[in-house]
Amino acid sequence: MNEPLTAGIAVVGGGVVGLACALRLAKAGHEVVLVEPETPGMGASYGNAGTIADYAVMPVGTPDVLKSLPSLLFDRNSPLAIRRAAILSLAPWLMRFAWQSLPHRAAANAAALATLVSDAAPLWAELAAEIGGSAILQHRGAIYVFETAAALAGAGAAMQARRDLGVTVDLIDSQDLAALEPGLPPAAGGAFFPKALFLSDPGRMVGLLAKAVADAGVPHIRARVDRLRRGPDGVHLSGHGLHLTARRVVIAAGAHSRDLALQAGDRVPLDTERGYHLEWDMPAPLLSRPCCPTSRGFYLCPMEGRLRAAGTVELGGLTAPPSPHRLARLNEGVSAFFPQLGAPSRSWMGFRPSLPDSLPVIGPSAEGPDVIHAYGHGHIGLTLAPVTARLVESVVAGTAPDRDMLPMHPGRF
Numbered sequence: 001m002n003e004p005l006t007a008g009i010a011v012v013g014g015g016v017v018g019l020a021c022a023l024r025l026a027k028a029g030h031e032v033v034l035v036e037p038e039t040p041g042m043g044a045s046y047g048n049a050g051t052i053a054d055y056a057v058m059p060v061g062t063p064d065v066l067k068s069l070p071s072l073l074f075d076r077n078s079p080l081a082i083r084r085a086a087i088l089s090l091a092p093w094l095m096r097f098a099w100q101s102l103p104h105r106a107a108a109n110a111a112a113l114a115t116l117v118s119d120a121a122p123l124w125a126e127l128a129a130e131i132g133g134s135a136i137l138q139h140r141g142a143i144y145v146f147e148t149a150a151a152l153a154g155a156g157a158a159m160q161a162r163r164d165l166g167v168t169v170d171l172i173d174s175q176d177l178a179a180l181e182p183g184l185p186p187a188a189g190g191a192f193f194p195k196a197l198f199l200s201d202p203g204r205m206v207g208l209l210a211k212a213v214a215d216a217g218v219p220h221i222r223a224r225v226d227r228l229r230r231g232p233d234g235v236h237l238s239g240h241g242l243h244l245t246a247r248r249v250v251i252a253a254g255a256h257s258r259d260l261a262l263q264a265g266d267r268v269p270l271d272t273e274r275g276y277h278l279e280w281d282m283p284a285p286l287l288s289r290p291c292c293p294t295s296r297g298f299y300l301c302p303m304e305g306r307l308r309a310a311g312t313v314e315l316g317g318l319t320a321p322p323s324p325h326r327l328a329r330l331n332e333g334v335s336a337f338f339p340q341l342g343a344p345s346r347s348w349m350g351f352r353p354s355l356p357d358s359l360p361v362i363g364p365s366a367e368g369p370d371v372i373h374a375y376g377h378g379h380i381g382l383t384l385a386p387v388t389a390r391l392v393e394s395v396v397a398g399t400a401p402d403r404d405m406l407p408m409h410p411g412r413f
């Protein structure tokens with residue numbers, strides 16, 4: 001594919017965010033192409049925990065996390081760890097993260113997150129119906145599991161803070177927990193989010209989304225964008241075998257978006273929180289809904305034909321191979337709940353695209369609306385894909401967005 005191509009809108013990146021944007025823009029009548037070097041949907045969007053986490057209104061950086069940050073980061077076994085080799089390159093991101101964890105910043109970030117996730121569930125229900133994926137969208141809630149009485153007692157204030165931000169959550173005791181999830185070993189209690197949705201197979205749902213994008217007439221250009229440059233006739237995208245000029249470009253390359261954003265004129269402190277999953281094939285996956293033992297930082301998720309344990313955070317950049325140590329710790333954590341499982345059927349690592357304030361970057365480039373940012377969704381990119389698509393569509397149409405986009409502005413740092 002060496003001949004120069006032209007397009008109305010080029011969406012760069014075919015993860016759940018780019019695909020949702022491409023579908024929405026194509027359905028609105030725009031001429032859209034998708035530029036993605038791999039099979040769409042095989043990045044972070046493939047291996048996540050599948051929760052439509054409209055209850056995840058707390059940023060990763062909070063005053064409590066800040067207090068324990070040094071011990072968390074430098075303990076190789078903690079749910080939030082750092083690769084030693086990456087410490088220097090991550091220092092600027094960590095300093096911003098520490099600032100965003102101060103009480104006033106964390107409160108502002110939580111309020112912005114609450115606004116963003118508020119209608120994620122109905123928008124997902126709409127999207128799933130549109131692409132033939134309603135059977136994958138489960139309406140059985142999600143649970144934070146507290147293993148000790150102290151953790152349960154300490155959760156009251158945190159859950160009230162979520163209620164204050166519009167989240168429906170019930171604190172439940174060990175009996176209620178056992179009634180909801182008889183497959184779990186006894187625990188002190190939990191926080192039940194009864195309205196939460198989850199996907200019983202995120203990979204399959206994103207596959208349906210990719211098919212809907214193709215069916216909407218969006219060509220898939222199988223290439224990586226290395227260079228982005230503005231010209232008089234539009235935005236030029238180039239890479240190996242790629243010469244494309246588009247009137248507009250949506251950058252949706254997940255954790256890989258920082259260099260493209262910089263070439264568009266926006267310096268964004270995007271980095272990655274690496275996350276892992278392990279899966280065990282089984283016909284009945286032991287649980288009815290995603291359960292997160294919060295102190296361990298991963299979810300136990302019932303998926304189609306398998307149990308998936310997904311989560312933990314490892315600050316470690318985009319190039320290093322997966323850490324066998326992190327996978328072993330994840331396996332140990334799961335064994336505390338299900339010692340009968342044996343060796344996992346498969347493992348996976350993915351790159352959460354993360355900003356220090358836990359908010360995505362959505363909106364026009366500071367240099368002009370011919371480049372639109374749509375990445376950086378961290379722990380809730382699956383949740384926010386349809387919300388992001390709606391906001392991107394309003395930027396393209398030049399209409400007023402349905403919520404305040406200032407907290408997501410690329411120039412906010």
Ligand SMILES: Cc1cc2nc3c(=O)[nH]c(=O)nc-3n(C[C@H](O)[C@H](O)[C@H](O)COP(=O)(O)OP(=O)(O)OC[C@H]3O[C@@H](n4cnc5c(N)ncnc54)[C@H](O)[C@@H]3O)c2cc1C
Pocket residue numbers: 012013014015016017018035036037038039040041042043044045046047048049050051052053223224225226252253254255256257274275276277310311312349350351352353374375376377378379380381382383384
């Ligand atoms: C372990 C784990 C558990 C998670 N659990 C949840 C959860 O329960 N709920 C939730 O909401 N979120 C969850 N997340 C987060 C969520 O998965 C991500 O935020 C989301 O998938 C990001 O989507 P994306 O489309 O931005 O990125 P990706 O899915 O990574 O897609 C980016 C795409 O861009 C392409 N690309 C990269 N560079 C270029 C380039 N130069 N040119 C062209 N294309 C390019 C890549 O090939 C890739 O396909 C989890 C993440 C992890 C790792």
